[in-house]
Amino acid sequence: MASLFIKDTGTAALATEIAEQLGTTKTEAVRRGLQCLAHHKATEQAAPTGSTVDWLRDYRARHPLPDREALKLGKAFFDSLSDEEDDLGPWLR
Template sequence: MASLYIKDGETAELASRIARRLGTTKTEAVRRALLKVEAELGPQAAKQSTVEWLREYRRDHPLPPPTGLKADKAFFDELWGEDPD
């Protein structure tokens, strides 16, 4: 069983007040609140597919324009200071 420790005193007190008003435990009060938020988020809360995530990432972080340089063996040999064949 996992535990949830609320470190913020004000938030812990809020959970206690809500639990008392509902006549339930703090755990149940927090569970109800989280379920309500999840319902408000709706289908958007569902996990994105990797393809959708990549599409959005590429839209928000486009690649720079091409430089015209070739990244072939000669290019990498030159980077490493090696003599071309």
């Protein structure tokens, strides 16, 4: 059987306080706290290190912009947004 002896009286008192608030044992309070901390560390994203410029360069390398040639937006594209044909309407014929 494994055991954990908390030698620090402040920590033991905190465990007792939290256990009373949760309506559980000190062992369960400590277990929940450690599980919460383990989950937090596992899902924590690493904070960016270095300068902001380095972070932006790294971000841009991982998320490149689309090719400018693929984004050629001409009259046909804008006409399609308003469902207009290439004609100028009956009033300008």
